[in-house]
Amino acid sequence: MFFLQKEKDLVNKIDKEKLPQHIGIIMDGNGRWAQRRGMPRVYGHRAGVNSVKEVIKSCGELEIKYLTLYAFSTENWKRPKEEVNFLMDLLVEYLSKEVDELNKNNVVINFIGDISVLPDKCKIEIERAQEVTKNNSGLVVNIALNYGGRDEIVKAVKKICTKVLNKELSVEDITEQTISENLHTKNQPDPDLIIRTSGEKRLSNFLLWQSAYSELWFTNVLWPDFRKKHLVEAILYYQTRKRRFGGI
Numbered sequence: 001m002f003f004l005q006k007e008k009d010l011v012n013k014i015d016k017e018k019l020p021q022h023i024g025i026i027m028d029g030n031g032r033w034a035q036r037r038g039m040p041r042v043y044g045h046r047a048g049v050n051s052v053k054e055v056i057k058s059c060g061e062l063e064i065k066y067l068t069l070y071a072f073s074t075e076n077w078k079r080p081k082e083e084v085n086f087l088m089d090l091l092v093e094y095l096s097k098e099v100d101e102l103n104k105n106n107v108v109i110n111f112i113g114d115i116s117v118l119p120d121k122c123k124i125e126i127e128r129a130q131e132v133t134k135n136n137s138g139l140v141v142n143i144a145l146n147y148g149g150r151d152e153i154v155k156a157v158k159k160i161c162t163k164v165l166n167k168e169l170s171v172e173d174i175t176e177q178t179i180s181e182n183l184h185t186k187n188q189p190d191p192d193l194i195i196r197t198s199g200e201k202r203l204s205n206f207l208l209w210q211s212a213y214s215e216l217w218f219t220n221v222l223w224p225d226f227r228k229k230h231l232v233e234a235i236l237y238y239q240t241r242k243r244r245f246g247g248i
């Protein structure tokens, strides 16, 4: 009860006029969370799903428009095969259990990253989730899966070069907007706020182009312990920042 009141007090401090439109989260620290409990790393990934659920629900309540969650990077394939398989199975389980509820809550599920190389069981659930929720008008949740910012930029460059070779675009007409429009996040605002848990202070190939002017918020909290109050703390921090976008 006391905690709930404290959380409400924090939420009441949020200036609704200055909400970040797009929040990105690097969900880090699942492995350490599990190891501290003497459990295998994958136990932390499973616990991390509860944080995913809470953050999506909270962003909906706070009327945030876009949330991007970094679930699996292009570099995460270097992990032991069992851990990679576990993460893929966890995603399939999460989607098959949660899509109907997410749909009821008007959430749009969107995947960013190279989905084409994922196991078929993942692709089937991903396509179903995107199809079922595509006409919703609420929070857009981008799940970054087999995602890398550099890979995304390389793919954008290739698409642009193809248009130039096909004479659909001239080199002189290439602008920053051309790059943005050829990324997975096309038509979405850049993230205003990026959160990273677990005490690490780096972007690790997350939304490299889009994060040019993002505010960054780091916390020592490990991802499985991340709750609504931490999200609200990050938003309150964001609202203290003066965003100048290179101006004065």
Ligand code: FPP
Pocket (backbone or CB within 6 Å): 027, 028, 029, 030, 031, 032, 033, 045, 046, 048, 049, 052, 069, 070, 071, 072, 073, 076, 087, 090, 091, 094, 143, 198, 223
């Ligand atoms: C980083 O912690 C976490 C990941 C690479 C996976 C994130 C996945 C989830 C939170 C669960 C599934 C997601 C969805 C969207 C259903 P780490 O393993 O690198 O932790 P460590 O730094 O302590 O080793």
